[in-house]
Each structure stands twice: as C-alpha cells, then as structure tokens.
Amino acid sequence: MIDLLILGAGPAGMAAAIEASRLGLSVQLLDENAAPGGQVHRNARADARGPGDIQAHAGAKLMAELAASGADCVYGATLWAIEPGPTAFYSVNGAARRVEAKRIILAPGATERALPIPGWTLPGVMGVGAAQTLLKSAGLVPQGEVWIAGQGPLLWLYAAQALAKGGRIAGILDMSDPGAWRRAVWRLPCALRKPRYLMLGLSWMRAVTKAVPVHCGRAIRALGTDRLEAIEIDGVRHAADTLLLHDGVVPNTQITRAIQGLRHEWNEAQRAFRPVLDEYGHTSVAGVMVAGDSGGIGGAWAAALSGRIAAIGAACDLGLFGVEQRDALAGPLMLQRGDELAPRGFLDTLYAPLPVPAAADTILCRCEEVTRGTIDNAAQLGCLGVNQLKAFTRAGMGACQGRTCHPLIHAAMAEARHAPAADMEAMRTRFPTKPLTIGELAALAE
Amino acid sequence: MFKRTEPTDCSITWQGQAIPARAGEPLAAALIAAGITQFRTTVVSGAPRAPFCMMGSCFDCLVEVNGEANRQACMTLVTPGMAANPMQPEVVGA
Amino acid sequence: MLGSAIGWGCATRGARVAVLDGGDTALRAARGNFGLVWSQGKGDGLPAYAAWTRASLDAWPALAETISGLIGRDCGLRQQGGLNFCLSDAEFEARRAIVSRLHNQGADTLRMVDRKELQALMPGCRLGEAVVGASYEPRDGHADPLSLLQGFHAGLRAAGAAHLPGPEVVRIEAGRPYVIHRADGARVMAEKIVIACGLGTPRVAAMLGADIPVRPVRGQNIVTERLPPILPLPASAIRQTVHGTVQIGVTQEDDGDPTPFTTTAHMAGMAARAIRVLPELAQARAFRAWGALRPMTPDGFPAYAELDGHPGAFVACCHSAVTLAAMHAGPLAEGIIAGRLPDAVKDLHPSRFARGQNVQAH
Structure with a gap:
C-alpha cells in the first residue's frame, strides 16, 4: 500500500507530490492528461515570454521539481471512483486499476463557470479557457471574426496572450457590472497585500484595449443555424465565426460530491459549492484530503501552497512527525497562502457571477437540451431542487453528469423557488464519475 | 476561426479526408485548426455540436476514433494516421 | 411512484x-x-x-x-415478452423448478426456452456462449x-x-x-x-x-452510452431502453446499509454477468451509475x-x-x-x- 495518492498534476497536486516525497512518503500522482501542469500550467516553459510568463515560469519550476522528486507519476490516468479505505479506481489505456493508499489528496482543480446565452450551444461558441487550451496545447490563435464576451481576469489574460502570439480579435463584450467597483473598492487595501494580481490584470487590460474594440453590456445572443454566424449585442448585429465566453471558474467537485459522507458548503461569494475543509485540507471523510482550487477558488499560487500544506498534514497523520513540527513546517506556508488569497474578496466582488438569463428558451443543460423555461416549469410542478430535477426534466443526466450545468440549474432553481441558493442541496454525483467500458468494469470482478 | 502558429508534422483523416496535424496535440485542436465545425449531433434534437470546454468536462466534442464511439476529442491525442468521424446518433428526442 | x-x-x-x-x-x-x-x-x-x-x-x-x-x-412501453437468462445448466434447472411451481399457481404462459428457441425469438441477437436458455413470459415487457x-x-x-x-x-x-x-x-x-x-x-x-x-434493500444500476439495437427483449437485470442505452441492474443488497451509494465490487459483478449475456457490451461505455433503496417487506x-x-x-x-x-x-x-x-x-x-x-x- 502506498502512503499517498494524489489526483491531479496541476499546481496543487504537483506541489503536494514534491513536498510529500521530500518528507519521505511514497507517492503516486495520477493525471488524466499526458503531461503534468493541469490547465493553468499546461505546456508551461521556463523560457516563456509575454503575458502569463510569470505563471509559466512557476509552472515549469514545479514540473522540474516533480520530475526530480521520485514520485510515481501516472499520466493518461482517469480516476473514476473512490471508496472507503481509501481505495481509488482509475483507468489507463482502457484498463481499470485499483490502488489503496493511506491518504488521498484530491486536486482536480477548477472548471470554467458556464455562461449561458441564447445560442451558446452552436458550434463556434466555446469557453475562453477552451481557447487558451488550444493556444497552449496546439499553438492555435484566433483569426477572422472572433469575439470574446464575459468577465474576469482570464478573459484579459487570454486576449493579451492571443494578441501577443499574432492572433486577431474582432471585439470584446465586457459583461462585468460597472457598479461593482464601488462595492469592491473597500476590499482594495486587502487586495494590495499581493499587488501582483492587480498589476498584471491592469497590464493585460491595457494591452488588449489598445488593440481591440471593447463594448460594455449584457444583452448578447449567438445566431446561426448549423454554426455561429453572427452575434447580437444590444440589438446590434456583428459578423462572428467564433465566440469565446467566460465568467470565472468554479471548484471541480464532481468527485468529492460522489464520496459518501463528504460534506460540502455553499460559498456565496463564489456562488458555488466547495468541500468543507480544515486548514490542512482534511475533508469530513477519514483519509481523504482536498487541495487547490477544487476546495475553493484561490488561484495557482495559493493552490501550490495548499498542496504543500496538505502533504505536510498527511505526513503528520501518518506518524512521520508530531503536530508541533507539522505546524512549524506549515505555519509559514499558511501565512504565504493568506497573502495569495488576500485579493480574492476584491476579485470575487468585482466579478460576481453573472445572473442566469431569464429567457425561457435559453438552454441551461447542454447535454439533455433542457431550457430555463422547462426548469421553471418543473419548479412550478413542485420540484424542490436539482436532484429531483433529474426526474422531472433529465437536466444533469447527460454524458457530462452535470459538470457544466450544475451551477446554472442550481441558480435557476433557487430563483424559480425564491429560495436562497445556499439552502438547496448540491447535485449528487455517483461513481463512475467518468465513463469506462463495461469490459473494464467487469475485469475488476472477483 | 483559429490559425496555427506552429508547423504540422503528420496527417489524420476526418470522414476519410486527410487533414494536417501535429502528433501529440489534442484531436479536437487538429480538427478545429482544419476548420471542422461540426463534431457530432445531439440525440435529443439532432443539433450540431463542437468542442466547448477543451478539458474533458463538457462531453460536447464526442467523436468516433479508429472505430471507437464516443471518444472525447479534446482528451484524445493525435497519432499519425488516426481516423476520426463525427458521432451522428439517431435522434430520439427528450 | x-x-x-x-x-x-x-x-x-x-x-x-x-x-x-x-x-x-x-x-x-x-x-x-x-x-x-x-x-x-x-x-x-x-x-x-x-x-x-x-x-x-x-x-x-x-x-x-x-x-x-x-x-x-x-412513455416507452414495449410489452413483447421478457426473459430471465440462465448462464449454466445449474441455473437453468433451478429456474425450471421455479417456473413449474409458478405454472401450478396460474402463470400459464411462463415457460423455459432453450438456447435454440431463444435465438429464434431474437434473430440476429449475438448471445454469449454462456447463455444456456432462459425463462420466457410473452406478456412481460418494460417501460x-x-x-x-x-x-x-x-x-x-x-x-x-x-x-x-x-x-x-x-x-x-x-x-x-x-x-x-x-x-x-x-x-x-x-x-x-x-x-x-x-x-x-x-x-x-x-x-x-x-x-x-x-427495510431498505439497495439496488445499483449502470447505464451505457446509446448503442444500436443489440437486445430485442428485456430481461431481468438487463434491458435496452427505447433510447438505445443498455441498463444493467439491479443488485439486491440486503445488508442493512441505508445509503444509496454505488460500489465498484457490485458494479463489476453486474458488468461481468452482462458481458456473459451479450459479449459486445464489453466495448460499450458505462455513462452513468446510481444506487437506490427499495422498500422491502419481510x-x-x-x-x-x-x-x-x-x-x-x-x-x-x-x-x-x-x-x-x-x-x-x-x-x-x-x-x-x-x-x-x-x-x-x-x-x-x-x-x-x-x-x-x-x-x-x-
């Protein structure tokens, strides 16, 4: 049995593996991708130049340390179940495997919060994060009639990166609330404990606004029959072949929500569920820990620190040292993490998630093509929450198992019932959380 | 649309037609770079779909790869000669 | 319900x-x-x-x-007969005993069918080698x-x-x-x-x-991706829905545990049996699984x-x-x-x- 199994080779998972190996634990690290980095450090290079380079350098450093750490890294590994023990089940190249570990650190990161607008299921509409992945993984840059709409730091970072690489952006629709500055301003002093975030953000915005026309507003539709042909902003039509949407990111809780007894809580500022964690990342389930953005959005630097802190916590749990030494090791890291999290309140206020569109014909569940109107109707029929909503409408029952629609249908149900989102249960997930073949499953039969 | 900033080094097929690609890049990226806009149709309404999240989360980019159905094109890495086809299931309605 | x-x-x-x-x-x-x-x-x-x-x-x-x-x-009602597959001679004989008891209690259309007749009932269906036969009730179906x-x-x-x-x-x-x-x-x-x-x-x-x-008895279910028609008639614990998905079920776990979670051990066993019935299922993807608690009287x-x-x-x-x-x-x-x-x-x-x-x- 290994000491520590880590899921996810993003900043949190990599840092946890490096720290735990350094402390002497036997470590296995799983990631679904072919290489470490996660979304944020995908293909990060030490010699990167231009927007996002500081982050890339940090990622490249983590990757180098990981390679030298001695941790057993398994790439192309899709985790699909965690059971008491803890025991994890994952598949590599179409073969299912089972691994028992004394401790598990889950670091599956974040996903983009979907920004549903009328017509957003048309080919040609995708996430800003998706376009950034195209840039990082294949060197693709936008050309032609590419529009970006939404809000948040990643939107400006991507636009700046795309332009620096020779891409062309036709226009940007900034959907952020112009009044949010007034609400956020009192959090500014706290945010300036770590001025890097604001300085970088402002530099990206400056670079982009010099080269790309920026509109402000919220009324946007995607138009087309078999693919995106145009967008309409406040009734004005613009030719468009690509529309990139962004409204920040949410914790990926697809796995933690499927674990029996693992408690979650509603985070009102980020309008998303997150697992209930102590300062080391322990969940309510013995042996299962969470680090990084999947425990609440904090960004890459905070994620790496929480990975190291979780590794120290796990090492103490396994008897390598006592709580005094644990706290001595983790204390300085927690202070640093506090600094990295300091700008969060400001950013969360400035970029409070956009409301779910009221238009009845807007699709919220992409897989089963369930509209806002159908969900409102289910609420009228007595549906109380997103779990029952499956039986009423099939929303959340498609191939993505609610990954994309969960925040949207949760918000829509809360509105339709005039109930606080915090009072409604999160959508339950069940293992296997990712598809695997019946043959793979059967091979595990005794 | 998107354009490449780096050279291609192999070719794959989409519906039997050769398209250029880079070994090791996501299949979805190769198809997007080649101007493919429709990866599959939905079972509910027959509507066309293409990649949305590019990180294995949304399942909108499902394609057939070397005869295997329902593969996530964003999580499948290009190998030279890979044969991909759209998923066009029969529409069954909601 | x-x-x-x-x-x-x-x-x-x-x-x-x-x-x-x-x-x-x-x-x-x-x-x-x-x-x-x-x-x-x-x-x-x-x-x-x-x-x-x-x-x-x-x-x-x-x-x-x-x-x-x-x-x-x-609403998907298809009432063209239902099967209970037997995957060994012992299962076939045990099933036959139940069928003959039920026959005496009024189930006059329920009968055993051997592999040959099974194949005649479902032409083109590629049954696994392990399938010896089944019990067959022409009035059964699914929805x-x-x-x-x-x-x-x-x-x-x-x-x-x-x-x-x-x-x-x-x-x-x-x-x-x-x-x-x-x-x-x-x-x-x-x-x-x-x-x-x-x-x-x-x-x-x-x-x-x-x-x-x-008391609660847990039942787990697995649903595959949509497949072309591979199983014309529904069977106990395996059926192809009108949407093309194949549903594999359903366990009867009578262990007193009042939680509806899925367990890999049970899912693996269900999957293994399903493949013995229909070997092509081995390549099909499980897209979703869930558990539920069914109320059972003594x-x-x-x-x-x-x-x-x-x-x-x-x-x-x-x-x-x-x-x-x-x-x-x-x-x-x-x-x-x-x-x-x-x-x-x-x-x-x-x-x-x-x-x-x-x-x-x-």
Whole structure:
C-alpha cells in the first residue's frame, strides 16, 4: 500500500507530490492528461515570454521539481471512483486499476463557470479557457471574426496572450457590472497585500484595449443555424465565426460530491459549492484530503501552497512527525497562502457571477437540451431542487453528469423557488464519475 | 476561426479526408485548426455540436476514433494516421 | 411512484387530492425502478400477488396510452415478452423448478426456452456462449420509469390535485378528518389518507399505531452510452431502453446499509454477468451509475391495508411500483375512494407479517 495518492498534476497536486516525497512518503500522482501542469500550467516553459510568463515560469519550476522528486507519476490516468479505505479506481489505456493508499489528496482543480446565452450551444461558441487550451496545447490563435464576451481576469489574460502570439480579435463584450467597483473598492487595501494580481490584470487590460474594440453590456445572443454566424449585442448585429465566453471558474467537485459522507458548503461569494475543509485540507471523510482550487477558488499560487500544506498534514497523520513540527513546517506556508488569497474578496466582488438569463428558451443543460423555461416549469410542478430535477426534466443526466450545468440549474432553481441558493442541496454525483467500458468494469470482478 | 502558429508534422483523416496535424496535440485542436465545425449531433434534437470546454468536462466534442464511439476529442491525442468521424446518433428526442 | 400512482388514480376519479412528498434529496425508491413491467418469478407462495401482477400487465397498455398523452411523447412501453437468462445448466434447472411451481399457481404462459428457441425469438441477437436458455413470459415487457413518473405528475396537475413536496410528516391526528402535521408546522386535513412513504412507511404508519415492517434493500444500476439495437427483449437485470442505452441492474443488497451509494465490487459483478449475456457490451461505455433503496417487506411481497381502528387510513407498500402502476392507479385507487380495498389484495394484508410468514421472495 502506498502512503499517498494524489489526483491531479496541476499546481496543487504537483506541489503536494514534491513536498510529500521530500518528507519521505511514497507517492503516486495520477493525471488524466499526458503531461503534468493541469490547465493553468499546461505546456508551461521556463523560457516563456509575454503575458502569463510569470505563471509559466512557476509552472515549469514545479514540473522540474516533480520530475526530480521520485514520485510515481501516472499520466493518461482517469480516476473514476473512490471508496472507503481509501481505495481509488482509475483507468489507463482502457484498463481499470485499483490502488489503496493511506491518504488521498484530491486536486482536480477548477472548471470554467458556464455562461449561458441564447445560442451558446452552436458550434463556434466555446469557453475562453477552451481557447487558451488550444493556444497552449496546439499553438492555435484566433483569426477572422472572433469575439470574446464575459468577465474576469482570464478573459484579459487570454486576449493579451492571443494578441501577443499574432492572433486577431474582432471585439470584446465586457459583461462585468460597472457598479461593482464601488462595492469592491473597500476590499482594495486587502487586495494590495499581493499587488501582483492587480498589476498584471491592469497590464493585460491595457494591452488588449489598445488593440481591440471593447463594448460594455449584457444583452448578447449567438445566431446561426448549423454554426455561429453572427452575434447580437444590444440589438446590434456583428459578423462572428467564433465566440469565446467566460465568467470565472468554479471548484471541480464532481468527485468529492460522489464520496459518501463528504460534506460540502455553499460559498456565496463564489456562488458555488466547495468541500468543507480544515486548514490542512482534511475533508469530513477519514483519509481523504482536498487541495487547490477544487476546495475553493484561490488561484495557482495559493493552490501550490495548499498542496504543500496538505502533504505536510498527511505526513503528520501518518506518524512521520508530531503536530508541533507539522505546524512549524506549515505555519509559514499558511501565512504565504493568506497573502495569495488576500485579493480574492476584491476579485470575487468585482466579478460576481453573472445572473442566469431569464429567457425561457435559453438552454441551461447542454447535454439533455433542457431550457430555463422547462426548469421553471418543473419548479412550478413542485420540484424542490436539482436532484429531483433529474426526474422531472433529465437536466444533469447527460454524458457530462452535470459538470457544466450544475451551477446554472442550481441558480435557476433557487430563483424559480425564491429560495436562497445556499439552502438547496448540491447535485449528487455517483461513481463512475467518468465513463469506462463495461469490459473494464467487469475485469475488476472477483 | 483559429490559425496555427506552429508547423504540422503528420496527417489524420476526418470522414476519410486527410487533414494536417501535429502528433501529440489534442484531436479536437487538429480538427478545429482544419476548420471542422461540426463534431457530432445531439440525440435529443439532432443539433450540431463542437468542442466547448477543451478539458474533458463538457462531453460536447464526442467523436468516433479508429472505430471507437464516443471518444472525447479534446482528451484524445493525435497519432499519425488516426481516423476520426463525427458521432451522428439517431435522434430520439427528450 | 406508488404515491403518485394512487394519487393520480384518485384524482381522476373525482377526489380532491393532495400528494405530500419528500424533499430534494429524499430517499426515493422510485430511483431504483429498473423499468420492467414484469410478472415472471413473482408471487411464488402467494398466488394473490401473482394474480395482482398479471392483472396489472393486462391493464398496462391502456395506462401507457394515457401516460403518453399526458407527457406528449411515448412513455416507452414495449410489452413483447421478457426473459430471465440462465448462464449454466445449474441455473437453468433451478429456474425450471421455479417456473413449474409458478405454472401450478396460474402463470400459464411462463415457460423455459432453450438456447435454440431463444435465438429464434431474437434473430440476429449475438448471445454469449454462456447463455444456456432462459425463462420466457410473452406478456412481460418494460417501460421508461421517468416518463411514467412525469406522467403521473402531469396527470395530478391536470386533475387539479395539489403536489406538496418538502417537509416530512411528523404527526398524524387520528379522526375524521385526519390532521397531518409537517415539520415546518403546516397542517393538512383529509377525510382519507394513504400512507405510501416507501422506506418512511414504518415511521409514518406508527403514528397511527400500525406496525408495517419495511427495510431498505439497495439496488445499483449502470447505464451505457446509446448503442444500436443489440437486445430485442428485456430481461431481468438487463434491458435496452427505447433510447438505445443498455441498463444493467439491479443488485439486491440486503445488508442493512441505508445509503444509496454505488460500489465498484457490485458494479463489476453486474458488468461481468452482462458481458456473459451479450459479449459486445464489453466495448460499450458505462455513462452513468446510481444506487437506490427499495422498500422491502419481510416476505418481499406488497402490502395493502386499511389500518385497524382508523377507517379511511390506508397503507400501501411495494417494490414493484412500475409493474403494479396500473393496479395502483386503477383498482386500488377505486377501492380507496369507495372505502373498501379490492378483494384481490385481501391476501396482501400486512397482518401476515405478524403471523411470522417471513419467507424471502421477490
């Protein structure tokens, strides 16, 4: 049995593996991708130049340390179940495997919060994060009639990166609330404990606004029959072949929500569920820990620190040292993490998630093509929450198992019932959380 | 649309037609770079779909790869000669 | 499912109905419905149950037509026969023994078919080598449980019934009318009440002094991606839905664990057996799995009664609410309105549990 199994080779998972190996634990690290980095450090290079380079350098450093750490890294590994023990089940190249570990650190990161607008299921509409992945993984840059709409730091970072690489952006629709500055301003002093975030953000915005026309507003539709042909902003039509949407990111809780007894809580500022964690990342389930953005959005630097802190916590749990030494090791890291999290309140206020569109014909569940109107109707029929909503409408029952629609249908149900989102249960997930073949499953039969 | 900033080094097929690609890049990226806009149709309404999240989360980019159905094109890495086809299931309605 | 069926049946017969329902994460037995409309193997040792089931099968086509009309699409009833595969000679012989016992209790169309006849029944179906034969009941079939539930809800609304989900029932004041108190302080008054609370039945029935023993039995289900037609007839624990997905089920885990989570060990066993029936399934992807808790009485048969000393207060409990839907929405609802349960369920009275008939069956 290994000491520590880590899921996810993003900043949190990599840092946890490096720290735990350094402390002497036997470590296995799983990631679904072919290489470490996660979304944020995908293909990060030490010699990167231009927007996002500081982050890339940090990622490249983590990757180098990981390679030298001695941790057993398994790439192309899709985790699909965690059971008491803890025991994890994952598949590599179409073969299912089972691994028992004394401790598990889950670091599956974040996903983009979907920004549903009328017509957003048309080919040609995708996430800003998706376009950034195209840039990082294949060197693709936008050309032609590419529009970006939404809000948040990643939107400006991507636009700046795309332009620096020779891409062309036709226009940007900034959907952020112009009044949010007034609400956020009192959090500014706290945010300036770590001025890097604001300085970088402002530099990206400056670079982009010099080269790309920026509109402000919220009324946007995607138009087309078999693919995106145009967008309409406040009734004005613009030719468009690509529309990139962004409204920040949410914790990926697809796995933690499927674990029996693992408690979650509603985070009102980020309008998303997150697992209930102590300062080391322990969940309510013995042996299962969470680090990084999947425990609440904090960004890459905070994620790496929480990975190291979780590794120290796990090492103490396994008897390598006592709580005094644990706290001595983790204390300085927690202070640093506090600094990295300091700008969060400001950013969360400035970029409070956009409301779910009221238009009845807007699709919220992409897989089963369930509209806002159908969900409102289910609420009228007595549906109380997103779990029952499956039986009423099939929303959340498609191939993505609610990954994309969960925040949207949760918000829509809360509105339709005039109930606080915090009072409604999160959508339950069940293992296997990712598809695997019946043959793979059967091979595990005794 | 998107354009490449780096050279291609192999070719794959989409519906039997050769398209250029880079070994090791996501299949979805190769198809997007080649101007493919429709990866599959939905079972509910027959509507066309293409990649949305590019990180294995949304399942909108499902394609057939070397005869295997329902593969996530964003999580499948290009190998030279890979044969991909759209998923066009029969529409069954909601 | 059970409560919705009875409520709809009463509402369409002119009663003013309110259906009190649980919250968003209530343990709903309906989630465990496999979707079979099924008679074979049921009622061994209790002929009244077998007859009740067969009557429901006869009434299902009419129900399906009404439900499809209510939801505006096909509710997926396909009643062209059902199978229970035998994967060894020993399984075949054991099944044959059950079939001949049931034959003597009125299941006159149920019979064993060997592999050759099985292949004639399903031409082109590529059965695994392990399949020796099956029991076959031409009247069995399957339907889409979610469509059925949606149909009952739509029907309740169309008939002017109230659906009151949310807080649980905490107290019932006996008498006419009965006063039902809910956890949020709300009260509902009714001339008649039907306790059809699934796993909550013992707790709620006890409020009127009745002892209805029901325990949770976990059932796990796996659903694959949509596949071309590979299994023309539904079978016990494996069926291809009208959407093309193959549903593999359903475990009967009687371990006292009251949580509906999936377990890899059970799913692996279900998957392995499914592949022995249909080897092509090995390449199919499992897209989703779930578990649910089904309410099980001591002998596994349904229970229906008017409670002693409480005229107008009824209890209903069963784990085959899809198969029996036509009876619950039909004769049972009629009996509840009339104040006298149908004779057909006389032998399904829960008083039998007190007499110690605890034989395990389903």
